[in-house]
Amino acid sequence: MMGGVDWSMHAIWWHVYPLGFTGAEREALPPDAPAVPRLAKLSDWLDYLVELGCNGLALGPVFASETHGYDTVDHYRIDSRLGTEEDLLALIEQAHERGVRVLLDGVFNHVGRSFPAFAEADRDGARSAYASWFRTREDGGYLTFEGHDHLVTLNHDEPAVAGYVVDVMTHWLDRGADGWRLDAAYAVPVSFWRQVTERVRDRHPDAWLVGEVIHGDYAGFVQESGLDSISQYELWKAVWSSLNDRNLHELGWTLGRHNAMLETFVPQTFVGNHDVTRLASRLDDERSLAHALVVLLTVGGVPSIYYGDEQAFRGIKEERAGGDDAIRPAFPDSPAGLAEDGWDYYRLHQELIGLRRRHPWLVSARVSVCALTNTAMAYTVAGGRQRLAVALNLDEQPVDLELPAAEWSCLAGDGEFRADRVALPPAGWAIAMER
Template identity: 70%
Template sequence: MHWSDHAIWWHVYPLGFTGAERRALPPGAPPVPRLSRLEGWLDYLIDLGCNGLALGPVFASETHGYDTVDHFRVDPRLGTEQDLLRLIERASERGVRVLLDGVFNHVGRGFPAFADVAAHGPRSRYASWFRPAPGGGYETFEGHHRLVALDHDEPEVADYVTEVMTHWLERGVSGWRLDAAYAVPPRFWRTVTGRVRARFPGAWLMGEVIHGDYAAYVTDGGLDSVTQYELWKAIWSSLNDRNLFELAWALKRHNTLLETFAPYTFVGNHDVTRIASRLDDPRHLEHALVILCTVGGIPAIYSGDEQAFRGIKEEREGGDDAIRPAFPDDPAELSGQGRPHYRLHQDLIGFRRRHPWLVRARTTVTALTNTVLVYMAAEGDEGVAVALNAADDPAEADLSAGPWRHAAGPGRIEGNRVSLPAAGWAIATRDR
């Protein structure tokens, strides 16, 4: 079993988390060692039940981190390479693995190779790294002028990406999140991942895939996992609409993905409205977390979601600010309002840790209405039953063949029967 099968990630967007400036520091300005602040949160993520720190962009960029200008240099707003290496070392001492965010589909306009192309055009040594756009200029990522797309048919681009990834794996990171992986041809990823694994066979490589053939990025691209946006959408949408048929359908699709790989599962990240703001009924926060912790996959908690932070993403400049807030220097400074939700995270993550086989578990729906869903998550001889009631009234349902015993949640289990309070839930394990 690969180490990633035991991973539960705590996802941090460092520039926002540490309160860094919105734009790059002026040339010559001294680095600000903000990454060191994250060292004080390592015990917090462990107490939560996580054992991985998934970092958002940490490399030199022009603004938000996804307009990288130097993949070999830590953004001075966050500190120096030594600050990052010390964080990796402190995490390793606690058994916490670190994941880096690699932006290899596009670069910022200040990226030296592109700056040379902008100055010298087709005479530039790097002209083949970028594609000219119809009507002039160069192709960009989804129309964002500041994000210039790399040409992934150019062998030197694959050489460069391989060099970046192995450079930081040599320095102690355990893997990579590959930003906008869906915009890059799988054949490019196959080239890069093959080279990287030749040197670092234990590295975990996960791609951000929003749409497209998820499994193909694993089978054809050589990635280990991709983001499970289909399940993310089904969780909050089905709860808001009180249409659990949508979730049941998504779980079928999730099962097919599990035949190939363990997806990266989540209910929040740095790019989407906070789950506490996305859900119409705050009681459904518990349901979302129950699903995340009981279905197959490699789960991640976006920092702040465990405290029920709120924040709405807006489609405008600065529209991500509300979902990427600054955190206090010390976890003790957090408001106590989020403590009950934090405790629920601890309980449910603890349940998952006691049932590590859930990473590959398939789900079978055994009872389904618009507002009641019962499913069994099983792998081999192991199994748990999960019952959700999204209605404002109590509900009852049958579980699959048992007998079962109550493991978590406000619902009651009697034999093969579950009684659920309004907006309630229950998890049951086999009564052996």
């Protein structure tokens, strides 16, 4: 396994999309408009984050952009809809006072068209000092990200672009950030990331660097890029898909691949984020929310909880302008403003995050499937001499599943454990520790 960053092995992130969370405007403020210190609202939720059991705040984009934050125009300036640099530094300081790490979101595959270097290159063409920062198409236009004309792709073969990205990353790490999520990392050559990560680590060896990678050779990407981790989309998809389809064989197969990844790196695991339909809207049976959370918090990985998912927020992503709004909502000013019907799921998060905290070895634990049908599953997770048993039942009938012979003691859920069996009620789940 790669060396990675020691503190990240104990991290559980609360992932927030700041522009949505704070109720910011959909588009950038006029240049002469005063900054609105909305990041202060996040400071008021740090205790909620800690009480949930998390110790990391993973921020979505906070830098100056044209609209949604992923069309950055200035990586050195905080978006005035959120506040100023002083507001971000205050948030980082307040988080650190509570033992909470802060992860920033870096968009370095593409930029918004108002990005000054692009504006100059577009205006002056080959005469511009920034002409080589962007690639042109045969028709004279510029290469863009996945067909989005307003997102212009950077030329990652240009050494000055690598230098720029290194400077941005170290600039904010110097000011207290603990790491970076690298947006659309899959669209950038791994050789570029290798240049960047080596230079950033010269200055900040303890920074945690995680890339957004949706599919492909995850382990190979980590090894070649020098990143610490990537987003485990395979597990995300297998969790909700296997629960909806009543096909736990899919989850069993994916957990085998997950084990193989853990030989190389510790993935960033999740069941929801800013780019996908909310889990509570995705699942056909709301009782499966518990099963999904049990999987997330018992398998290896660095888990993240997307804000509102801990309250079973609903929201469907749509492929249209504004189609992300439902999954990136504003939060109330305080927890008292949250609906009553979400708190039971919040308390389940607390219970299972607490269990994970008491078994920190789970971060790199391997899974062994003991019993598997379409609608029921039992597996053990092991690290060193320690082992837990996990059982899931999606059926409307009770189930009795085989386990390795051991002295099992139930830690959570509603299972009845015997020496080599576990009985679950309909739609039940349970976690036990080997004594």
